[in-house]
């Protein structure tokens with residue numbers, strides 16, 4: 001299989017690679033250094049970069065708990081499949097794989113399972129929480145494994 005070219009999405013101190021053929025979607029009204037979300041959409045696979053500045057001091061654990069609670073609320077069949085601790089640009093990061101049912105953004109129109117891969121970290125210089133996620137139909141995981149790896153390996157926090 002021919003490897004697709006990746007481009008680099010670089011904005012507000014964050015940089016991440018994405019396959020060149022994907023569509024870029026910015027649906028938030030306000031994308032600033034403080035908060036924003038940008039998506040890149042392939043075929044049945046979605047990548048997103050989400051960042052937000054926090055005024056109150058909360059830990060990465062608390063932030064992650066909040067993310068998981070919200071997902072659980074949205075979906076009773078929510079499942080946390082894997083969790084590991086990693087590092088992104090010197091920041092401690094959580095990498096998680098989860099599964100939900102039904103539609104999730106642009107993915108999963110057939111009400112089947114949707115797999116979500118998250119990488120969450122906190123930048124203490126910018127006081128921002130950053131989440132990079134890749135959601136896809138689980139049956140495509142093998143085919144897209146190198147894309148997921150390449151996206152996650154490319155995440156850079158420029159501080």
Ligand SMILES: [Zn+2]
Nearest residue numbers: 123157158159
């Ligand atoms: Zn940083």
